[in-house]
Amino acid sequence: MKKLLQKIAKKSPWLYRINAGSCNGCDVELATTACIPRYDIERLGCKYCGSPKHADIVLITGPLTARVKEKVLRLYDEIPDPKVTVAIGVCPISGGVFRDSYAITGPIDNFIPVDVNVPGCPPRPQAIIDGIVEAIKIWETRL
Amino acid sequence: MSSFLKIAIRNLLKGPSTDPYPFGETFVPKGLRGKIKYNAKACVACRMCEHVCAGGAIQIREVADKSGLEFILWHNTCAFCGLCEHYCPTKAIRLTEDYHTAHRQEDKYRYVEKGFIKYVNCARCATPMVPIAFELLNVAHDQVNEDIEKLRHLCPKCRQERALR
Ligand code: SF4
Ligand code: SF4
Ligand code: SF4
Numbered sequence: 001m002k003k004l005l006q007k008i009a010k011k012s013p014w015l016y017r018i019n020a021g022s023c024n025g026c027d028v029e030l031a032t033t034a035c036i037p038r039y040d041i042e043r044l045g046c047k048y049c050g051s052p053k054h055a056d057i058v059l060i061t062g063p064l065t066a067r068v069k070e071k072v073l074r075l076y077d078e079i080p081d082p083k084v085t086v087a088i089g090v091c092p093i094s095g096g097v098f099r100d101s102y103a104i105t106g107p108i109d110n111f112i113p114v115d116v117n118v119p120g121c122p123p124r125p126q127a128i129i130d131g132i133v134e135a136i137k138i139w140e141t142r143l
Numbered sequence: 144m145s146s147f148l149k150i151a152i153r154n155l156l157k158g159p160s161t162d163p164y165p166f167g168e169t170f171v172p173k174g175l176r177g178k179i180k181y182n183a184k185a186c187v188a189c190r191m192c193e194h195v196c197a198g199g200a201i202q203i204r205e206v207a208d209k210s211g212l213e214f215i216l217w218h219n220t221c222a223f224c225g226l227c228e229h230y231c232p233t234k235a236i237r238l239t240e241d242y243h244t245a246h247r248q249e250d251k252y253r254y255v256e257k258g259f260i261k262y263v264n265c266a267r268c269a270t271p272m273v274p275i276a277f278e279l280l281n282v283a284h285d286q287v288n289e290d291i292e293k294l295r296h297l298c299p300k301c302r303q304e305r306a307l308r
Pocket of ligand 1: 022023024025026027061062063088089090091092096097120121122
């Protein structure tokens with residue numbers, strides 16, 4: 001039974017999105033990638049979910065502002081292992097244009113183990129799909 | 144009802160509107176701002192790109208053995224704003240339409256664009272200097288004649304002396 005579940009789960013990772021204080025640019029691109037038929041991420045077997053407890057692949061946007069830091073880390077801990085983390089946009093990866101701000105505590109990989117980076121400000125939906133494809137490859141090895 | 148049918152039939156004939164990517168080719172809008180490409184041959188090391196860069200992605204530094212300047216651009220903090228290309232006098236730095244930026248974490252700090260400008264020696268006094276790119280002459284002069292071409296191989300000091308003679 002467990003084997004069968006593992007086999008199925010490989011093909012259908014659920015996506016969960018965390019906004020760590022992004023300007024919303026990357027989130028709009030994520031929403032575009034997820035919700036409109038044009039980029040239809042469900043072709044890859046993925047599905048967005050609303051609860052961290054159901055998540056397999058986590059997509060994080062934003063530079064981890066001081067205000068949301070604790071909440072983001074708490075939320076991240078609620079996601080069961082194994083999980084794959086994807087940083088979307090230059091914000092979580094390096095801070096991007098906000099890098100020197102007093103309100104920023106990132107880069108995010110100081111606190112969270114990131115697996116895939118998709119830089120861009122914001123990256124276009126096709127680049128995000130690239131990142132998710134990469135994440136699915138890692139996901140298959142983690143199960 | 145009939146108008147609805149018309150739309151339904153039209154949509155059926157049109158086929159799926161889903162972009163085939165990543166299983167097939169996708170479209171790239173003209174002028175898409177993607178990954179930076181740097182051409183060391185055309186660069187005159189004015190450092191304007193480094194100065195205007197919104198993401199702080201560019202560094203131009205002299206290498207340890209003082210044989211030239213090293214240009215490094217880290218894609219992971221570039222905001223694709225295009226300021227560098229806009230202000231570069233010789234267009235040695237350009238945005239390409241390449242949007243494939245996804246990479247694994249282990250490559251995070253290797254995800255760079257690099258270039259090296261080797262110093263040349265002044266034709267008169269042999270002081271090491273940044274070679275003057277032909278592209279710069281084209282920006283500065285309507286026509287590049289022989290005199291200008293000669294000045295190009297002199298360091299700023301010798302150039303000044305030659306010009307004032
Ligand atoms: S990477 Fe750019 S678009 Fe994305 S959240 Fe940061 S500032 Fe906004
Ligand atoms: S596009 Fe903008 S952020 Fe990127 S290297 Fe050029 S100036 Fe810097
Ligand atoms: S790339 Fe252009 S702007 Fe930057 S140092 Fe070279 S010539 Fe100057």
